[in-house]
Amino acid sequence: MPDTAREAQPGRFLLLYALAAAGGAVAYVPFLTILLPLRMSELAAGREIQSLAYTAFAGAIAASIANIAFGWASDRTGTRRPWILGGLVLSSMLLVSMRLAETVPVLVIMIVAWQFALNMMLAPLAAWAGDCVPDHQKGVLGGLLAISPALGALAGALITLPGLAGQETRLVLVAALVALMVGPALLFARPHPMPQLMDQSSVAPSSVSCPRSTVVRMWLARLLVQIAEASLFAFLLFWFTGIDDTVTDHDTAKVFSVVLGVSVPLAIVVGRWSDRTEHPIFPLVLGAGIGSVGLAIMALSDALPGAIAGYVVFGLSTSVFLALHSSQTLRVLPKPRTRGRDLGLFNLTNTVPSLIMPWLTLALVPLFGFEALFVLLAALCAIACILLATLRRS
Structure with missing residues (x-):
């Protein structure tokens, strides 16, 4: 193996990149989960649920298109940072301007525009890691990426502290947090050049003999786990209260x-282990498999302690799965020169579940209860486990 293949990025770059990726989560988690519903309740009193559903649908479609488009654009220009900076500035300006929307249609239009600007930042940011981080550090990178959802949730709790900020000031506070988290990577990150990661002849990971099959399996496995995760995130409260009011x-x-909180150190430890042992896929197999077990426990639980225990098993395993999957995806993409576009296609696994999940739940829960939903989701995670466990290796 050439010496360049074992070159590593300094820990400083990995930490700054992880902070920037977490800034991407802070850019949308507090707004979509807290601030947007509150604003919608003001503009569409009595129809806020329907209006929020339409808005979420339009936003998901816009995010899907924009992520592919701006990933492709950053591929074509051969540079990532200007796109990240442009998206940071535009999305922050649009976010702060949301307070000016006085009707639901105007708010929906602004959210679609904001999703385009936000994904101008997110798509090149994701591809940047593929340009810079070698395979033997992708486990550590995945572990660090587990910080993103945790900081996204923490930011939501911070901006809603009583007396800290008013409704309009919260948007400014979110924009400032994002700039403080993404900015240092743009200004101070100096990754070592990794020309081998951009070599067009490097089309597949050495551990997999069928790159196209691997890409498809990785995509499907993430989609199945994301459907389960999105369903639990949206309806966990309703299920808990159904067991214990x-x-x-x-x-x-x-x-x-x-x-x-617990998933962050767990993902870092598991990611480092996968790098040291050169078993990048095995933690993903375990994550999907254990997630299926957690859902099975939830399906069998009729008391709150068992329900919480089942969710903790599911939540920890799938949080680690999703974080490590994000980094290990970079090693299976077939063409380095279209990395941004291809990651945009993988991003569909993040947006499509939000379109599938409500219909899945409405079809099952009213007729058969949450137990049937959990059994189906457990089957989806089990299929994801099988897809990854049966990858052909050289």
Whole structure:
């Protein structure tokens, strides 16, 4: 193996990149989960749920298109940072301007524009890691990426602290946090050149003999796990209260917070292990498999302790799965020169579940209860586990 293949990026770059990736999560998590619903309740009193659903649908479509388009654009120009900077500035300006929307149609239009600007930042940012981080550091990178959802949730809690900021000031506060997190990577990150990662002849990871099959399996596995994760995120409170009507939204938030907090060090440890042992896919197999077990526990639980235990098993395993999958995807993409576009196609696994999940839940829960939903989601995670466990290796 050439010496260049074992060159490593300094820890400083990995940390600055992880901070920037977390800034991407902060850019949308507090807004979409807290600030947008509050604003929608002001503009569409009595029809806020329907209006929010239409807005989420339009936003998901815009995000899907924009992520592919700007990933492709950054491929064509051969540079990532100007696109990241442009997206940071435009998305921040649009976010702060949301307070000017006085009707639901105007707000929807602004959110679509904001999604385009946001993905101008997110798509090249994701591809930048593929340009810079060698395969033997992708496990560590994946572990560090687990910080993103945790900091996204923490930012939501921070900006809603009583007395800290008013409704309009919260948008400014979010934009400032994003700039403080993404800016240092743009200004101070100096990654070592990794020309071998941009070599057009490097079309597949050495551990896999069928690159196209691997890409498809990786894509499907993430989609299946994301459908399960999105379903649980949206309806966990309803299920908990159905088991025990004394459960509050604060109790559910605490469970989410514990899972997100513990998943960060766990993902870092597992990621480092996968780098040292050169088993990049095995943690993904375990994550999907254990996630299926957690869902099975939830399907069989009729008391709150068992329900929480099942969710903790599911939440921890799938949080680690999703974080490590994000980095290991970079090693299976077939063409370095179209890395941004291809990651945009992988990003569909993040947006499509939000379009599938509501219909899946409405079809099952009213007729068969949450148990049937959990059984189906457990089957999806089990299929994801099989898809990854049966990858052909050289």
